[in-house]
Amino acid sequence: MSALLHGSGQPKRAGVDRAVGVGATNQNLNLFADFINELCAEQGRTDTIAAGQGYALRLKTRIFRRTLAWFIARHPGGVIAGALQYRHQSIQMFEGYAGTSDSGFRAEVESEQAIARGEVYMEMIDSHQHAGLTGPSAEEAARRLTDFGEHAQFQGQVALDRHRLRRIMKRHDPAIYPGEYITCVNDPAKALCEKARRGNSEGLPSHGGCLPLACRNVALTAENGAAWQREIVRIDKRLASRPTLAPRLRQRLQHRRAEVVEFLTVNGQEVVPA
Incomplete structure (x- = not known):
């Protein structure tokens, strides 16, 4: 395995088996940013790599931690995956690494995920997919989606405005989670993954905790x-x-x-x- 240097600058004796150190990586990042900015200036473009107003541009590897955290967290199960990837013992520490828990990182992620689900719900309702669901929780899913659709109506029109959709999701989230193989109609009392989580001392879902072939929270779309x-x-x-x-x-x-x-x-x- 290549040695990873943590000092500043390039290694004195660079070789094919030597990884670039943190200091050298930071230097390369800034050289690349300078190159992009010079190219933009030559082409008359304004979309440069710029720091905030009044600040000099100084890129460092540690400033990308939030970007990486966002990338991980915005995937299904990403908050848990982030806690594992960053080798922290809790979701709160992962949030802190992404910025700070006080900054509302997790709330932002959950809000974006809720809006995305809300848009999927509206598509399902508009195409009448909820009427064609099968599986043990198909009727419950159809009832929840019908109720959600009624709350999304405003003077006979379906509201797709993100602000209104966020508000509706906050108050009337049907807790339905479409996936590739199943559509989860969440009911903690019946969820096998919840039982697996309760058996975990840290309160984290165990690997493979979802049991779609046995769980009673399952509904199936034609795509599933x-x-x-x-x-x-x-x-x-x-x-x-x-x-x-x-x-x-x-x-x-x-x-x-x-x-x-x-x-x-x-x-x-x-x-x-x-």
């Missing part, structure tokens, strides 16, 4: 059904691969396939024959 069908196709390809799989692996794949097929059949989703 298609994703499961692709899973069956992937399993079939592995089972048909050569050389022949080891008996234990083949048995596990066959069991997984049977579980998925039963899950789709029970929940009213079409299963395309192999």
Whole structure:
């Protein structure tokens, strides 16, 4: 593994097996920013890399921690992933690394995620997807989405203004979380992932805590059904691969396939024959 230097400047004896140090990285960042700004000036562009008014531009690697934290946190499960990635013991410490908890970092992320979900809800309602849901929580999901749609109405019109949508989500969030394989209709009393979290001393979800084939909070859209069908196709390809799989692996794949097929059949989703 390459050695990582923490001193300033370039290493005295640079080699292919030597990583660039922090000081050299900072220097390269600023040289790159200078190059971009000079290029913008030559082309008459105004979108330069600039510091705040009255401040000199001095880029350092540590100023990107919030950018990286935002990138991680804005993905599904990102706040937990960030806490693990940054090797901190709590979400609060991850928030602090991203800026400070007092700065409202987590609240900003959750607000953006809520608005994104609200826009998805409106699309589902407009296309009447909530009427075609299947699965154990399909009726509950349809009821929540119908109620949400009624609150989103203003003088007979559906409001898509972000400010109004944020306010509606804050008061009437149906707590439905669309995903690739399932649409989670959250009810903590029935959630298997909640039971897994309660069993964790730190209160964090255990790895693989979501059990979609067994959880009663599941609803399925047509897109969810298609994703499961692709899973069956992937399993079939592995089972048909050569050389022949080891008996234990083949048995596990066959069991997984049977579980998925039963899950789709029970929940009213079409299963395309192999």
